[in-house]
Amino acid sequence: MLSAVDEPADARVEAVLFDFSGTLFDDTGVLDPPALVAAAERHHVPLGEREAAGIIRRTLRHVDSPEGLKAREGCDLSREAHRSTWTTLIAEAGPFGPDLTEALYECLTDPGAWHPYPDTVPVLTTLRDRGVRLGVLSNIGWDIRPAFDRVGVLESLHSVVLSCEHGLAKPDPALFALACERLGTDPGQVLYVGDDPVKDGAAVRAGLPVYLLPSDRNVRMPRGLAAVLRLVR
Known part of the structure; x- marks a missing residue:
């Protein structure tokens, strides 16, 4: 996990922001x-x-x-x-x-046409049940909310921030700051989970700790999101 600052030992992650494409939903087989x-x-x-x-x-x-x-x-x-x-x-x-x-x-x-990884829904549901505030922050040009609604987790999200709705895109720190504001949580207590070292890793510039997933992915295999459960206690 990348960290923007050296956090005190008692710092807690109160919220998690996720990227969409390649992080929660597979982007390799959309065109079928x-x-x-x-x-x-x-x-x-x-x-x-x-x-x-x-x-x-x-x-x-x-x-x-x-x-x-x-x-x-x-x-x-x-x-x-x-x-x-x-x-x-x-x-x-x-x-x-x-x-x-x-x-x-x-x-x-x-x-x-967008399918979640096998661990997407279980991890989101577990975090929600723990009382963790959840959001999605995505560089995208269309409304992805129906994809979450289709798999039954849209109501688990406290915030969905899309670049096309704000005229801002990652790696702009202002978009990460806006997403944290929508979650009502200080950036230092929001874990950002993504797969792009440049665009997603830029969350550290806005003060968020970051967890980056490996680039290799397969819609039939867990994405590695269970690690987030160990990071958020």
Whole structure:
């Protein structure tokens, strides 16, 4: 765990803030061939699963390329910027027409396409039952609350702070400060849990202790969140 300051021995963690993508919900299998086939059909674009799988591979290759990553900088500051950036990148990947582009974007932002890791719900529930205040702080361009609601833990969260709703994004310390304010807890007593050393690790600049998860992940395997239970007593 990274720490912003040397805390006194009696300091307590009163609240936990979690990142969303790659921390609580898996980000590696969101674009799924059967789901794309169904979404494309709603837009009157006939696709087979094999063709859909190829389209997904081409899309991911482009959006995760150095050029794609550069184009995505700042796209989480508003919903409009997110939609514009991602639909442009998706269209370029083919190039794909507007109907198929829209189907791909719908799949990307569909709460039902985001699946929690096996330990996400148990850990959130245990922390809630211990009386720990819980929040989510995410760089994201769409509303992720329905994903938590779908798995029955939205009511366990005291705060959900999304970059697209505030025009601020990690690693800006101001966004971490805002999230702590929403939790009603001093930053030094809020543990931040994430997976990005740069964006999530920046929480230390706002005075939060930080626990970083390893980059390797698999939706079928526990994410390692049980360690948080040992850190929060």
